[in-house]
Amino acid sequence: MQLDLNLLAALDALLEEGSVAGAAARLHVTAPAMSRSLGRIRRTTGDQILVRTGRTMTPTPYAIAVREQVHALLHQVRGVLAPSRELDLATLERTFTLRWHDSLVALSGPALLAAVRGQAPGVRLRFVPESSVDTPELRRGEVDLEANASRASAPDVRAERVTESRPVIVAAQGHPLTRVEAVTAEQYAAAEHINISRRGRLSNVVDDALAQLGLTRRVVATAPTEAAAFEFARESDLLATAPEATTRSAVADLGLVVLPLPLELPSAPVYLSWHQRYDTDPAHTWLRTLARTALTTCQ
Template identity: 80%
Template structure:
C-alpha cells in the first residue's frame, strides 16, 4: 500500500476541528479538497472517521482512539522533514570523537572540554590518537573533527585553517647553539635533527624552507610524538623543531632550552587545519562544537 503523508496532516486536522470546513480552513485548502481527502482516509482505514449527527460531525470510536497517536506521528514527521533550527545545549546529549595531533590535544583539549562542559554538560568528547596512515574516519562517520597540519584533498571533506603555529628550536641546556646568539640557517642545517612524524618522515616543510638557501639538514631519527623527541634531545646534541607553545610548556620541566629559528626562515610555521565531513555542515550541534574548537585551537599561540 502506498501511503500519502498529506493524509496524515488531513486526518489530524479533521480530528482536531471535527468538521470538513474547519479542517480545510486550518490547512488552507478548499472544502471540496478536504472532502476528497476524507474519502481517501475512509478508504485507507476502512473507518468513517467522522459521521454526521444532526448538524454536526461526530468522531467514530476508532477516530477517538487514534487521535493522540496521529497528532504525535505528525509531529515526528515534521521534525524529521524540517529539523528544528534551535539547539538546546542544556539538554543536548551527544558524544563527539576528535582525532587531533598530540600537541593540539595537550594544548587545546582541556580548554575545549571546559567550554563544552560549561555550555552543554551532557556532551562528551573522545580524543583518539592519529594514525600513521590516512584513514577514512571522517567519511565513515567514525570521527567528527580532525585537527592537524594536513589539509585533506577529498572533495567531501571540509578543511579550514584556524591558525599557523610558530616553530622554534629545542636543544639541551649547554648545547653549542645556545652560545651562538642568533642561530643562522647554515648552523641550523649543519646540526643533527630529530623529526616528529606519525608516518616516520625524515623531512618536512622546514627542508623546503632551507632549499632556496642551498642548504639541507640531516635528520638522524624520526619519532611519532613530540614528547619522545624532547627526550631524545634531552640527552644529546640533537635538536628538534616544534610549535612554540609545545616547547615552552614542556621544556621547563625537562631542563631544555628554546631558541628562535634562523631569521632566514621567516615563513617556517606549521598550519593548523580543522577538518570535518560535509554531512555535518548543517548539523547545529556539530557547528557549535566547531566554533568552540576554533577558539580553543587559537589558544595554542598560533600566529595570525
C-alpha cells in the first residue's frame, strides 16, 4: 500500500475540528477537497472516522482511540521534514570526536574545552591522534572535525583555512647558530637536522627551497610530533624546523631558542575540515565557531 502523508494531516485536522468544513479551513483547502480526503481515509482504514449525528459529526470509537497517536505521528513527521534549528546549549548532550594535529591540541585544545564546558556542560570532546595514512573516518562520520595543515580533497568534505604560522628554527641553547648575528641559508644547510613527519619522511618543502639555492641539508632523524622533535633538539645539536606557533612550549618549558628561518617559505596553514552532512547541524555549527576562535586566538 502506498501511503500519502497528506492523509495524516487531513485525519488530524478532521479529528481536531470534528467537521469537514472546519478541517478544510484549518488546512486552507476547499470543503470538497477535504471531503475527498475523508473518503480516501475511510477506504484506507476501513472505518467511517466521522459519522453524522443530527447537525454535527461524531468520531467513531476507532477515531477516538487513534486521535492522540495521529497527532503525535504528525508532530514527528513535521520534526523530520522541518527540523527545529534552535539549539539549547544548557541541555545539549553530545560527544564530538576531533582529530587534530598534536600541536593544535596542545595550543588550542584547552581554550576550546573551556569554551565548550562554559556554554554546554553536557558536551564531551574526544581528541584522537592523527593517523600516519589518510583515513576515511571523516566521511564515515566517525570523526566530526579535523584540524591540520592539509586541505581535504574529497568533494563532500568542507575545508576552511582558519589561520597560519610561519616556519622558524628551534635549537638548543648554546648551539653554534644561536651565537651568530643572522643565520644564513648556507649555515642552516650545513647543520644537522631532525625532520618532523608523522609518516617518517626525511625531506619536505625545506629541502625543495634549499635545492633552489643549490644547497642540501643532512636530516639524521625524524620525529612524529613537534614535542618529540623539540626534545631531540634540546639533547643534541640538531635543528628542528616548525611553525612558530608550536614553539611556545619549547621556549617556555624546554629552554630552547627560536631563530628566523633564512628561506622564503610560505606560512604553514591550518585547515578546519568536516563532512558536508554537518553543514546545517546547529550543534556542529556551534562547535566549529568555537574551534575557529580557539585556533585563531591561540596561534
